[in-house]
Amino acid sequence: MTDDTSRPARPDVLIIGGGWAGSIMAKELTEAGLNVTMLERGHDHSTAVEGTYPASIDELRGVARKRLFQKLSRTSLTIRNRPDQTALPYRQLAAFLPGEGVGGAGLHWSGCHFRATEDDLRLRSVTAERYGENFIPEDMHLQDYGVSYEELEPFFDKAEKVFGTSGEASSVRGQKTGKGNIFAPDRSDHFPLPPMADTFSASVFRAATTDTGYHPFSMPAANASQPYTNPYGCQMGPCNFCGYCSGYACYLYSKASPNVNILPALRRDRRFTLITEAQVLEIMLDDTRKKATGVRYVDLKTRSEKTLEADLVILSAFQLHNVHLMLVSGIGTPYNPVTRTGTIGRNFTYQTITSSRIWLPEDRFTNQFVGAGGAGVAIDDFNQPSFDRGKAGFIGGSPIWVNQSGLKPIAAAQSSGGKEAPRWGSTYKSAMIDQYRHSFAIDAHGSNMAYRDVYLDLDPTWTNAYGQPMLRMTFTWKDNDIRMNQHVVSHIGEIAQAMGATRTSLNSLQPGQSFDSRVYQTTHLNGGVIMGENPKTSALNRYLQSWDVPNLFVIGSSAFPQGMGYNPTGLVAALAYWSAHHIRRTYLRNPGPMVSA
Amino acid sequence: MTPLLSRSTGTKRRPFRRCLMMAGLGLLGLMNASLSARPAQAEEDPLPAGLIEEGHYQAVLGDCAACHTQPGRPAYSGGMPFKLPIGTIYSTNISPDPVHGIGRYSEAEFARAVQLGIRKDGSALYPAMPYPSYARLSKADIHALYVFFQRGVTPQPVDPPANGIIWPLSMRWPLHIWRWLFSPSIQAAQLRTNNQFSDPVLARGAYLVEGPGHCGACHSPRSIALNEKAQTAKDGPLFLSGGGVVEQWVVPSIRQENRTGLGRWSEQDIVAFLRTGRARTGASFGGMTPVIVHSAHAFKDDDLHAIARYLMQLAPARKEKPWVYDPTTTEELRRADVSRPGAQTYIDRCAACHRTDGAGYGTVFPPLAGNPVVMTDDATSLIHIILAGDSTHALRTSASAFTMPSFADTLSDKEIADLVSFIRQSWGNNSKGVKEGAVRRVRQHLPQLETPAQLPKN
Known part of the structure; x- marks a missing residue:
């Protein structure tokens, strides 16, 4: 089980990374009768320790001091905006927050649990069909996933049932419910739990967007609206809107996490072994370079280097680490932005997110301490397939939502007043009080496209604590995504008016604006080891199997060809179940490439 | 099944070995022996299909492992400590090892030990071994149990730690008197129950x-x-x-x-x-x-x-006024009236899981309103669980383990006394309050708290 001594000498499967993707794969492959060893670089995490009440809801220890996030003292990455710049290390977590320890980012996430749309999965095809090939900018690497919504639907459904997701279906087996997101594709079943209640802010947004002719719906939340037992027999408590989701282990066991929803079932399985504090340095290949033989890792408990062998290797670390491990292991061809060849590091994308704020009259209280990470009300009118991008001149889109997730005191004090407001003194204080009591945020949470000169590779200068070159990120905002963001944010003004806002602070990306890694935006990083139909433009086939090393599968948002308007976890989970299903059904019977290159 | 032992070939190693035993609760103390190896032939006797499994189930029904399997030691090899005022004693090895366990017991001797509290050597078991209850076991169940302990359990050649009771308290003959006085004969016990x-x-x-x-x-x-x-x-x-x-x-x-x-x-x-x-x-x-x-x-x-x-169908032992939910506390808390002692602590520390209405959340967080263990005359359990915390356990039948944290370090005796009184007097519970001293007494004897590594993992 959890200690090293009892593990089988040679597992059938090695899983690198103990987050959602790794835990799903471990569950599926132990169910298939295989001995699975999961390696996690961080500590074990549990609700009884990290989520112990009331110590868990400590903002200083939690988000401010980054309790559940990656420790940058050992590994980090370097960042630059353009290829002609020199990248520098990301020394303090800010823009994005990878997790560390069992559960990974799946322990500290918020719980927004979306499916992808039909269009998200074949975005190049639908864009060309609707607007013509010429509509796609020359330097944009717009691609299809190689898998359709219809094929993934059973796995979206399975993930929702495992996660205990709360939401409202719009269309179930062709039957319209009259509720939910009318733009969402048909489903085989309802959400396992009813939607989360609206916060006051969400109810105001729901009423105003209804009045202005939009189509509001309850965001699907992997925060349990009621006590729940999932198909693995794992139980969740009900969310009480305490507001400590993102960055915290949920003390009520009501935010889905690998720790609460999958690992209780896995830990009892003799075929499952978890090795914590195991930093994987390399996926080892045999002489042909076509077969993975195992992994080399540092046992951080003993500070010694070890190897483990297995027949099948699943790489399911955080997106950045998946790309890094592919590069340092020499698997596939690194992407070259000049020749536009190679696949590892290609199509790195992010999320185009900006947060605006409105203030209500002083007799209306927004109670921002209340909240739940995945709950809220959204409109998909600027993200849905039939919204005409032709006139607006961009590819992609953004849902707009009020996702009041609980504003904690330190964050409230830091964020108060807006850009021009004083940062101290009585004006600052009264602005902070006013903002905390009467305002709320409205987000445009948008897609992000892939470009020729936005990519990941190995840094030529900086190394991590293990002497390996660090990953280098070359990323900035591009015109298409800035236009998309500006277009969507421009509609927030009319909604604010309908809500009776006394003041509105709209926030959108500006032309020429560069990505700023010092400011928190979101941890939704995608791509770099993408799936697709062509081994020249993708690292993985449609089953997330490496084109180059067929006994290696790479699971996670690293497989997304571009960033969609929704949060990635729902698609990560569905792709993991999809891949596992085909490993079980096809690969195990006949190991080898499941798609011929 | 006496042949199992009568055919044994004896290899004497130690002429006599007495394992002192007794117990907190349910201790099967058996053993001493002039020893011999286990009979080889016995392994070959054909057994009715499913008999070992049936015997295992009987061991589960009798909860034998609770006392005879100590975490970290082999199954049924004893060694569970029981701290008594007269010294610490350890449960015995009931695996079929002929030297260290019960491998040399005949079925009749086994039945006599389990049902009458008499060991192979004729001495009496401490009555913490619940033989007055086990006297009711049917002959068929005893047979299955015997077969399981002889053939379905791996012999463990280990002794539990030596007991720490000194003479004259270690004498066993007075236990026979207890046995004669309070333990039924097998026949009488079975008649009465059946x-x-x-x-x-x-x-x-x-x-x-x-x-x-x-x-x-x-x-x-x-x-x-x-x-x-x-x-x-x-x-x-x-x-x-x-x-x-x-x-x-x-x-x-x-x-x-x-x-x-x-x-x-x-x-x-x-x-x-x-x-x-x-x-x-x-x-x-x-x-x-x-x-x-x-x-x-x-x-x-x-x-x-x-x-x-x-x-x-067991009639009440006492007449009690039926518990009826009283919403007064709920209404007070919902309008932020925390004037009653303990109310603020309840809101801050307890209500997140147990709710302001005391109803809890299904099988995840238990209710406090109307929960019988909250209303017992003696409030020790409630004080204890607030001080020490506790967990439901991960089981094959229920994967998730939920943990209530310990409040020993964060709440004073006074705060806990007020809190316990508040819980016992809210939502129709109408039970008497407790004083600071009661909390102090429980705190003084609090067992060592679990370390983070010992807590459930979900």
Whole structure:
């Protein structure tokens, strides 16, 4: 089980990374009768320790001091905006927050649990069909996933049932419910739990967007609206809107996490072994370079280097680490932005997110301490397939939502007043009080496209604590995504008016604006080891199997060809179940490439 | 099954070895021996199909592992410590090792030990081994149990640690007097239990509860001589009407009292509680948890229902005014009236899971409103769980383990006394409050808290 001594000498499967993707794969492959060893670089995490009440809801220890996030003292990455710049290390977590320890980012996430749309999965095809090939900018690497919504639907459904997701279906087996997101594709079943209640802010947004002719719906939340037992027999408590989701282990066991929803079932399985504090340095290949033989890792408990062998290797670390491990292991061809060849590091994308704020009259209280990470009300009118991008001149889109997730005191004090407001003194204080009591945020949470000169590779200068070159990120905002963001944010003004806002602070990306890694935006990083139909433009086939090393599968948002308007976890989970299903059904019977290159 | 032993070839190693034993609860102390290897032939005797499995199930019903399997030691090799005022003693090895375990017991000797409390050498067992209950075991069940312990358990050639009781307290002959006085003969015990019900389900329930399940060992009051005051339903309303305080947990009644017994629990609640350690009416904690973890969760469905139905026909031992939900506290808390002592602490520390209405959340977080263990006369359990915290356990029948944190470091004796009084006097619970001194006394004897590494992983 959890200690090293009892593990089988040679597992059938090695899983690198103990987050959602790794835990799903471990569950599926132990169910298939295989001995699975999961390696996690961080500590074990549990609700009884990290989520112990009331110590868990400590903002200083939690988000401010980054309790559940990656420790940058050992590994980090370097960042630059353009290829002609020199990248520098990301020394303090800010823009994005990878997790560390069992559960990974799946322990500290918020719980927004979306499916992808039909269009998200074949975005190049639908864009060309609707607007013509010429509509796609020359330097944009717009691609299809190689898998359709219809094929993934059973796995979206399975993930929702495992996660205990709360939401409202719009269309179930062709039957319209009259509720939910009318733009969402048909489903085989309802959400396992009813939607989360609206916060006051969400109810105001729901009423105003209804009045202005939009189509509001309850965001699907992997925060349990009621006590729940999932198909693995794992139980969740009900969310009480305490507001400590993102960055915290949920003390009520009501935010889905690998720790609460999958690992209780896995830990009892003799075929499952978890090795914590195991930093994987390399996926080892045999002489042909076509077969993975195992992994080399540092046992951080003993500070010694070890190897483990297995027949099948699943790489399911955080997106950045998946790309890094592919590069340092020499698997596939690194992407070259000049020749536009190679696949590892290609199509790195992010999320185009900006947060605006409105203030209500002083007799209306927004109670921002209340909240739940995945709950809220959204409109998909600027993200849905039939919204005409032709006139607006961009590819992609953004849902707009009020996702009041609980504003904690330190964050409230830091964020108060807006850009021009004083940062101290009585004006600052009264602005902070006013903002905390009467305002709320409205987000445009948008897609992000892939470009020729936005990519990941190995840094030529900086190394991590293990002497390996660090990953280098070359990323900035591009015109298409800035236009998309500006277009969507421009509609927030009319909604604010309908809500009776006394003041509105709209926030959108500006032309020429560069990505700023010092400011928190979101941890939704995608791509770099993408799936697709062509081994020249993708690292993985449609089953997330490496084109180059067929006994290696790479699971996670690293497989997304571009960033969609929704949060990635729902698609990560569905792709993991999809891949596992085909490993079980096809690969195990006949190991080898499941798609011929 | 005497041939099993009579055919043995003896290789004497030590002329005589006495393993002192006794127990906290349910200790099978057996052993001494002039020794011999296990009979080789016995391994070849064909056994009826399923007999070992049946014997294993009997061991589960009797909860043998609870005392004879110590975490970190081989199964049934004993070694579980029981700290008594007269010294620490350890449960014995009941694996079939001929030297260190019970490998040389004939079936008759085994039955005599289990059912009458007499070891192979003729000396008496400490009555913490619940042989007065086991006396009710049928011959067939004893046979299956014997076969399991001889053939289904791996012999463990290890001794438990030496007991630490010094003479004259270590003398055993007085125990025979206790045995003569308080332990029934097998025939009398079986007659008394077996003839109570014509309904086969209730009859099975009676057999399980009064016999192998030995529920009365904890749940029935004991007299000054430590005998259970009642051993069967026939013996009157003291049976299962609540035991004393064991390791600072109050053992509640499991009869039909409305407030402090199982009067408001359905058959399904009792079944769910025994099978998973949690029901909508309450969750297992304290001394009941090991019973569920070791054995009750693995009882067959029919047996769980039989136990529940049997318990549900045990008339209340005391008349109690029925518990009725009183919304006053809920309304106070919801309008932020925290003027009552303990109310603010309740809001800050407890209400997130147990709610302002005290109703809890299903089988995840147990209710405090109307929960029998909250309303017992003695509030020790409530004080204890607030100080120490506790967890429901991950089981095959219920994967998730939920942890209530310890408040020993964050709340003072006064705060806990106020809080306990608040809980006991809210939502219709109407039980008497407690003083600071009661909390201090429990705190002084608090067992060592679990370390983070020992806590459940989900």
